[in-house]
Amino acid sequence: MSTQIESLTASPGSPKRKVSPLQYPAVVWQFIRRWPVIPVGILATLVFLAVFADFVATHDPNDQNLRSNLARPAWDNDYYENDRVGSKIETRHLLGADKFGRDVFSRVVFGTRVSLSVALVSMISGTILGAWAGIMTGYYGGLFDELMTRFVDVWNALPFLLIALVVSITVGQSVTVMIVLLIMLTWVGLVRNVRAEVLSLKTRDYIAASRIAGASDLRIMYKHIMPGITNLLLVLASLRVGGLILTAASLSFLGIGIPSRIPSWGAMISDGRDTLDEAWWISFFPGLGIFLTVMSMNFLGDWIRDRTDPRLRQLQD
Incomplete structure (x- = not known):
């Protein structure tokens, strides 16, 4: 692990030096500051979602279900919504639903x-x-x-x-x-x-x-x-x-x-x-x-x- 960190952070031609475990957080932080790790990671995730949208999406984006009208996100306390009849239905929407019941x-x-x-x-x-x-x-x-x-x-x-x-x-x-x-x-x-x-x-x-x-x-x-x-x-x-x-x-x-x-x-x-x-x-x-x-x-x-x-x-x- 230390060898990999040294190779990532050391400039070309500079002599290798040992990095103690206590210095790992500082070395990792320096590596993140030197290279666009976080922006590239975010963009790679968005590109992955865009390319594999058909497999990642849990519903048809245009599929309307009025029984799930304004359904709250799945982690919300009101995970079950009451329909007009009064019975309980499971929303099953990770980030909720819009006014037409679309996921x-x-x-x-x-x-x-x-x-x-x-x-x-x-x-x-x-x-x-x-x-x-x-x-x-x-x-x-x-x-x-x-x-x-x-x-x-x-x-x-x-x-x-x-x-x-x-x-x-x-x-x-x-x-x-x-x-x-x-x-x-x-x-x-x-x-x-x-x-x-x-x-x-x-x-x-x-x-x-x-x-x-x-x-x-x-x-x-x-x-x-x-x-x-x-x-x-x-x-x-x-x-x-x-x-x-x-x-x-x-x-x-x-x-x-x-x-x-x-x-x-x-x-x-x-x-x-x-x-x-x-x-x-x-x-x-x-x-x-x-x-x-x-x-x-x-x-x-x-x-x-x-x-x-x-x-x-x-x-x-």
């Missing part, structure tokens, strides 16, 4: 799949689109740079909530519409950061050597500039996932996001806002899922930034 635990599990899928697809698509827009803007410059920059300024000035409301009314509510809206929100936020980095990279000597060697603009952007902004994209993408989940939950809460027939965290919070005083669990557990996901992604993004920035890494080492 909250199952809806939270399936809502994890929906929320993470929407955020992941939107983040990847928006990052790719914003990265290439920023690369081309910074690399070519001139009139193209001016037009793209002004377009980004105009787009950022538009109220996103109003755009989402108009699109939801005219096109309708669906997961695809939600993903498209989040992509439109994501890519413009990356253009300026990527453009600033590319303006610095394109003046390097190896870029000039590639031009002299006859490399095309597309090859230079793909082979030489793209690897130089990879760390920046990883940090920005990880930090924006939490914002995308909050945005999707906000739109669903307002009724202009994912359709209500599809379980999602934002829609569940909206369903429970009228019964917070008597059925707090309907909104609390999906809100807890949003909180854990956003905080974990923010901590993970901060760790990636610290590890990929040479100046911060030297301070840590």
